[in-house]
Amino acid sequence: MKKFGGLVLFIFGILLICQVATGAESNWGNIDWMQFKGTQLNVLATSMPVSEVYKSKIAEFEALTGIKVNFELLNDVDRKKKQLVDYASGMGEYDVANVGFSNREEFAQPGYMESLQPYLDNPKLTDRDWYNIDDYPRDVLAGGISGDKLVMIPFTAEYFLLWYRKDIFSQLNLTPPKTPTELKAVAAKLEEARKDGKIEEFAFIERTMSGSSEGGWNLFCTAHRLGFDFVDFKDMVSYANTPKGIEIMSFYTDLCKQYGPPGSANWTWTDIGAAAAQGKLAMVVGGNASYAYLEDKNTSKVAGKMGYVPPPMENGKDPLWIWGWAINAKSKNKEAAWLLVQWLTSPNLITGMAPLYGCPARKSVYSLPEYIEAMPSQEFIDSQLWMMENGIDPDTQFLLTPMYGEVADLVSKEMNAVVAGIKTVEQACQDAEAALIKIGFKSSAQ
């Protein structure tokens, strides 16, 4: 009887192992993940919280596929430079790299990024039912398409939200602004309260340091939310020195000068995040992905006190920002690279990682209990879903133009000069237009 019991236990154990193995296989779709065993892939990624999470999980991919991955993290400026040099030289050093939304056309138009559709359609490489690309909201996936080619698969969906201090708004009986007019009015009330000594926080801030990825980005996005673009890249026309251009520039610089902390014209995004986390600001137009800094109980003084709503808009929408994974067109291991891209953007991995970084590109994740539990509030989740479905414009022209960097830098330098008190708004708009004309734009007056 004892012998028989041992045999039953042995058979049960074998069955259990088989079950686990089968379960693990089906959990990752119906393809052979080991088909490129022994290959080595080089990956380049921007150093940011989500990349750190990815890096910590790469060993799981290596165990699943037998592919060795060198995962290199660089700050975003260096990541872009290194990636561009690798692409332009045609060396194919990095097989896979993350690409920011504004770099998409810079890299896609010269043909540096591999079209991913053939890999997605190849049943040997992709189990489409399991991968479920339809889980991506239409506008989010569109962010990875250049012309008619899918060149990168998004893994984050980012946009601006208005962060506000719930405790201060409650104390002063204020409601979060929805329009630019309301924003000005609320900022004025907060500033009044600060001067009266009721609160210590500065009313409002947006980035005003020059640079296409600093103040230029915020200025162009704010303008777009108000239904205006400083330039028309398609017809190469500058609207910087028009009445509307002057009005937008005035609105932006006035708000920052009147209600922002002194010295903040020199603040980068990191500085603004730190100021918000230290409780120096009552309202910030900031990215949804940054909630983690604010809600970290160990480092932030405002954890649990922040509210998040869609940013004030009028006649426009917010430009979408996504991070996506792309394959180098000169890679020598494209199929293995696709396995990695597929794994990095798979439902399994995104579901598991989303609670750690907050802004996944896959929609189904937003209703998962573990995700909801990890987020700061239902208001934050609802605001994100609202933005993803109603508040973003995936075809924002200015972002999808290789010249964006130069144009935004030029205009932001003039905006920064206004905030620094070096130029008037009119002079700045005039100089911005002159700089744009020098690089090939026409004046709208022509």
Added chain:
Amino acid sequence: MRIQRTTQEDRRFILWSIFPSLFAVVLVGGVPVLYTFILSLKDYQLIKPPGVYIGLGNYIDLLMNNPRYIHALLFTILFAAGAVVIEIVIGFLVAYVLADEEVTSRYSSFIRTLILIPFVVAPVVVSYTYKTLIYDVTFGYLNYFLQLVHLPVFDLSQGIYNAPIGILIMEVILRTPFVTLILFAGISSIDASIFDAGAIDGVSWWKRMYLLTLPNIKPIIVVAFAFRFMDALKMFDEIYVITGGGPGYVTENVSIFAVRYGFEYFRMGYAAASAFIFLIVVLVLIMSFLKWSKFEEEMV
């Protein structure tokens, strides 16, 4: 003593001996310069390869049609000259005091160690520290103390003077130790009998410095100036971190200009031309300075 002439074989041996080093120097120095020059003759954009040959088009546009570049060039030269002159003056005074026999070697060693601290920290770290912990109006110590004594705040981001002054002060604090060390070595190497003779003649402290010390270390001052001037001309980290070239274009130097055009605007040919013009300007400036200071004559 009869000097033996080198034979053909000796010369061949010498040439073969220095060949590896010469090859390495040409490879890491000459080839990039040559490539930069070739690039500068093209309208080469990273996002629209390949480049198109346009001759001196980039050079003409930079010098005739781009006031931003002229501003960057002037700012670079004036800022570097100003910073290095201040560093030489302060560095000399500190070195002179340290080398004075009245200052015991114990104090001298302590002070030398102390002034080396900013010298051994990476410039990017120092820059970030100055930007956030010292100059920043909200978080910085400088403005905290200024406000304590009811003085106006010093805001780097306002006006056209604050940012250059802020960077200049940091640069002087960061780089003066290097000058001090070189000049200290120079002063220490002066033959003590010269000062003894001066003491017998009863020269004052001022005359001792002006008539005895300075002429004896002139070649060393020239070397220190040339080294520091070349280094200050290619300053990048400090400006990039503290102001990013702002406010507006106020603190944009040639290095920032070239990086921006090359890697943000993707115009590699244009950026290469801007760097090449700068290289020529630096060579002319340094050669003129050395000639003016009769450096070679002094060395002989």
